[in-house]
Amino acid sequence: FYFLFYFYFPSISLGFLVGYGTHLLGDLVTKQGLRLFYPFKFRIHGFLKTGGKIESFLFLFFGIFDLFLIFKLIFEVYL
Template sequence: MTGKTHIIGGITASLAFAQVTNYEPVILVGASIIGAIIPDICHGGSKIGRTLPMLSKVINGLFGHRTFTHSLLFLVLISFIMDAFISVEAISAGVLVGMASHIVLDMATKRGVKFFFPFKWTVRFPVTATTGGTSEYVVFALLSLLTVYFGYGLFLPL
């Protein structure tokens, strides 16, 4: 998936998550946008990879693309790091929701992810989308509609 799809996925997931928690939605959304791009630090052409090229190159050299940074292990590691250094729970929750949405969206591609890294098992959905293709635009449109739906429920209650 492309960066814009990951970002809208993070926004959608954080707004849905805000429906069932007491966290401030604006904080969740902001943190989720950041979380939604973090897993692609392993790809030099990604939004975050272009922002932090040296770190991206090192991570890609050590692990490759869609392995460690797209795994349950990485989610747990980031969770422990944020628990130790971030005192605002809504920020930690938002980052993790954004990262999880990123990984789930990449599971919907033909390439899938190595979710159980260091095991080399590829996890992907039975029906996949092509990155940058028509199917991704359909996913983007659906996520956009869900963003409006969940945002309306939070910001414009009846």
């Protein structure tokens, strides 16, 4: 799927790949885990509780960090 997307939209395909990859990594660190090889029952578990304090802190931290990067990009382009 990524390769089809890459050929039709090469300028934004890397963003989608990084976003999908980080989403899977985020699911891997939760206690519910992730079944990477779906038909098999093997599941990789993490240490974070979904909806817990650590997850809320990480969400806030990365949200502020994203805003910082967006503003940095905007002001570097127009200055």
